[in-house]
Amino acid sequence: MFPTSHPFRKQVALWSVIAFFLLTVPARAQTGSTKTEKPAAAKPVAAKPAAAKPAAAAKPPASVSVEEALQLTKKTPKDPDAYLALGAAYRRAGRYQDAVEAFQKMVALVPNNSTAHASLGAAYMDLKRTEEAQREFQKALKLGPANPAAHFNMGNFYLAKGRRDDALSEFRRATVLKPPLADAWVSVALIDGELGKPDEAMKGYQKALAIDSTNVRGLTNMANALYAQGKIPEATSLYRKALQYDSRNQEANYNMGVAFADAQIFKQALSYWRRVVAIDSTTGVAESAKSSIQILEDYLTSQQGKVIQQAPTGVTEKH
DSSP states (O other), X not given: OOOTTOHHHHHHHHHHHHHHHHHHGGGTOOSSOSOOSSOXXXXXXXXXXXXXXXXXXXXXXXGOOHHHHHHHHHHOXXXXXXXXXXXXXXXXXXXXXXXXXXXXXXXXHOTTOHHHHHHHHHHHHHTTOHHXXXXXXXXXXXXXXXXXXXXHHHHHXXXXXXXXXXXXXXXXXXXXXSSOOHHHHHHHHHHHHHTTOHHHHHHHHHHHHHHOTTOHHHHHHHHHHHHHTTOHHHHHHHHHHHHHHOTTOHHHHHHHHHHHHHTTOHHHHHHHHHHHHHHOTTSHHHHHHHHHHHHHHHHXXXXXXXXXXXXXTTOOSOO
């Protein structure tokens, strides 16, 4: 960790407190306490809420690219699962309006399908069109009251409106329905962390990963919790694992940069933060990465390149 008197630490500490809360506002949850006794280095950010991944055809949406999904819609234009895959691919690419149009086509094909309306609502949430999102989530719940994806996405809507208790109720409902959703457990864990229940939060992350060991959001937020406890080797191991499953995940890349900055391995910190910006320069995480880069570069310039390159246990320059 940076010594308290380290000038770069002081600059990052002031910025990171602001950035940390801005980045976690959409989830209304963060790891650790808001009270600090001394300045701290930049804090890891919570991974953003993800729409539930409803079951699809032979190949799940998460593994289909936009190009592959477009081919599916051309090959089987009447197959709603093809548009489910296309909409999911567009969302991952940040093409939210295109995702809305894909899910609208799915709804047109299967107007009484709960998953179709839940997916459309999630895309509306991406565009901050909350009234339309709420309408779709309500339809999804009416059509499929036992659909965990509908409850999970309604929980995300409630979080966006600051209704934490209602959100927690929906997330818990999504954890007991079949199939249970890993992301729902992650959301429960984040709220438990906000409520000052770190042990319960850790149990939630463990349950999420027991359902899906590749869940990047679960891996990243569990790593955040471990990092806050000072368990740096365990945390960085999980960040690396998250990046193995999704190398373009901005939160995991940003948090690896935080770990390297905290270790004073500044070259690697800059590398990870620049990667965040290259992935998508318009997100909140990217804005924080830009600020981190500027602060660190200014510090390095002031030190005339005299940088300490020694890492604490658990943080190395291995990619």
